[in-house]
Every structure is written in structure tokens, then in C-alpha cells.
Amino acid sequence: MVAARELLTIALPKGTLYQESVKLLGLAGLNTEGIKEPGRQLLLYSAEDVVRFIICRPTDIPTYVEYGAADLGLVGKDTIVEQHKDVYELLDLQFGGCRFVVAVPEGKETNLAFWNQTRVATKFPRIAEEFFRRQGMQMEIIKLHGNIELAPIVGLAEMIVDLVSTGRTLRENKLVPIADVLSSTTRLIANRVSHRLKNERINPLVERLRQVVEEAYTHGSH
Numbered sequence: 001m002v003a004a005r006e007l008l009t010i011a012l013p014k015g016t017l018y019q020e021s022v023k024l025l026g027l028a029g030l031n032t033e034g035i036k037e038p039g040r041q042l043l044l045y046s047a048e049d050v051v052r053f054i055i056c057r058p059t060d061i062p063t064y065v066e067y068g069a070a071d072l073g074l075v076g077k078d079t080i081v082e083q084h085k086d087v088y089e090l091l092d093l094q095f096g097g098c099r100f101v102v103a104v105p106e107g108k109e110t111n112l113a114f115w116n117q118t119r120v121a122t123k124f125p126r127i128a129e130e131f132f133r134r135q136g137m138q139m140e141i142i143k144l145h146g147n148i149e150l151a152p153i154v155g156l157a158e159m160i161v162d163l164v165s166t167g168r169t170l171r172e173n174k175l176v177p178i179a180d181v182l183s184s185t186t187r188l189i190a191n192r193v194s195h196r197l198k199n200e201r202i203n204p205l206v207e208r209l210r211q212v213v214e215e216a217y218t219h220g221s222h
């Protein structure tokens with residue numbers, strides 16, 4: 001008798017990373033028809049694969065995975081570093097690439113050390129704090145939840161630490177990068193217990209994903 005496959009729960013990030021996450025899982029052999037256009041549904045089930053998908057905010061993915069509400073999750077490295085949750089990072093999926101920079105208004109001093117003991121606005125306070133500690137700088141970190149570029153324009157902070165992808169937002173708000181903080185791509189993370197107990201389900205999927213990513217990378221589709 002063939003043993004029934006254990007249910008695998010995968011947390012997917014809403015937003016920027018969603019479509020590419022679904023595409024990658026599809027290429028790795030999962031039936032993703034039901035999750036391509038999820039509408040307002042937050043929990044979807046693929047009976048064929050014995051997989052359940054949780055659709056949540058990117059910032060919440062490490063929490064779902066740490067507590068085991070999801071066995072696996074796809075999320076940006078930036079979020080993993082910022083959240084510092086106890087999860088196991090399995091694979092670099094190599095899409096959703098972006099970098100974090102320190103930026104100041106155009107025409108202002110570009111030597112980072114000059115800005116010691118000033119205010120920096122960011123959505124990622126831990127990433128910023130660790131960066132400035134390594135630089136030997138003491139900054140007042142102001143946590144915001146979005147539209148970070150506004151802060152130096154209206155005098156809330158002297159500088160920002162924020163994500164740059166195309167560079168358009170910085171340019172349109174007349175800000176220039178003066179230091180690199182972190183590079184980020186999407187990672188596959190696992191709950192530590194699931195990784196041990198559900199290895200028969202997780203390992204083959206990880207291997208298929210690894211092949212898909214390697215092929216995509218070799219053929220330059222990312």
C-alpha cells in the first residue's frame with residue numbers, strides 16, 4: 001500500500017514577487033492553475049499535489065513559516081534579514097532582485113561619514129541599524145511604512161535607507177545613492193521542524209526548483 005502524501009503548506013508573497021513565485025512553482029511541477037488569479041481568496045488547495053497555498057503579505061511570511069503555519073515560504077532576503085526569524089533558508093530563487101542604498105537629496109554631501117549623528121528614515125530599521133553600526137556611525141533611525149523618499153524632501157530625516165530596483169523613484173524625487181547597504185533576491189525558506197519531518201515532500205521540490213532556477217539562470221530569463 002502506498003502511504004498517503006503529507007500535506008505541504010507553502011506561503012506565497014502578495015505583490016511584486018507573486019507572479020514570478022507562481023511561475024517558478026509551476027515550472028517545478030506543481031499545478032498552479034488555481035493560484036494564478038487568486039482573487040480575494042487567501043487559502044488555496046491543490047488536491048493533485050496535496051499542497052495548500054497561503055497568500056499573505058511579504059512581511060508576514062517569515063512569521064507563518066517560523067510558527068509552522070506554513071512549511072515553506074517564498075520571500076525577499078531583505079525581509080529575512082530584517083525580521084531575524086528562526087527559519088531555514090533553503091534556496092536562492094534569484095528573481096526579485098533589488099538593492100538597498102543610503103540616499104540623500106541631490107547636491108548634498110556624498111561622503112557618508114559626514115552624516116554621522118543625523119536622522120535616517122527607512123522601512124527596514126534593523127538593516128539600517130546594522131549597516132550604520134558597521135560604519136561606526138550613530139544614527140537616529142525613523143521607521144516609516146512606505147513612501148520613504150518623502151522624508152528628506154519634507155525635512156523629516158536627512159537621508160534614507162531604501163530599496164532600489166530601476167532607480168526611477170530615487171530620480172523622480174531628486175535623491176542620489178551614496179552607499180550600498182544590501183543586495184536582495186527571493187529565497188525559499190522552511191520551518192525547521194517541517195524541514196526534518198517532511199523531508200520526503202520538501203527535498204524533491206527543492207531539487208526541482210534548484211534545476212529550474214539553474215536553467216533559467218543559464219538561459220538568462222531572469
Ligand SMILES: Nc1ncnc2c1ncn2[C@@H]1O[C@H](COP(=O)(O)OP(=O)(O)OP(=O)(O)O)[C@@H](O)[C@H]1O
Pocket residue numbers: 014015016017057058059060075076077078079096097098163164165166184185
Ligand atoms: N521594485 C521593487 N519594489 C518593491 N519590492 C521589490 C522590488 N523589487 C523587488 N522587490 C522585492 O519584493 C519584496 C516585496 O515587495 P512588495 O512591494 O511587493 O511588498 P510590500 O508592499 O512592501 O509588502 P509589506 O508591506 O508586507 O512588506 C521586497 O521586500 C523585495 O524583496
Ligand SMILES: O=P(O)(O)OC[C@H]1O[C@H](OP(=O)(O)OP(=O)(O)O)[C@H](O)[C@@H]1O
Pocket residue numbers: 123145146147148149162163164165166167168169170
Ligand atoms: O527603483 P524603483 O524601481 O523605482 O523601485 C523602488 C521603489 O519601490 C519600492 O516602493 P514600493 O512601490 O514597494 O512602495 P513603498 O514605498 O510604499 O514601499 C521602494 O520602497 C522604492 O520606493
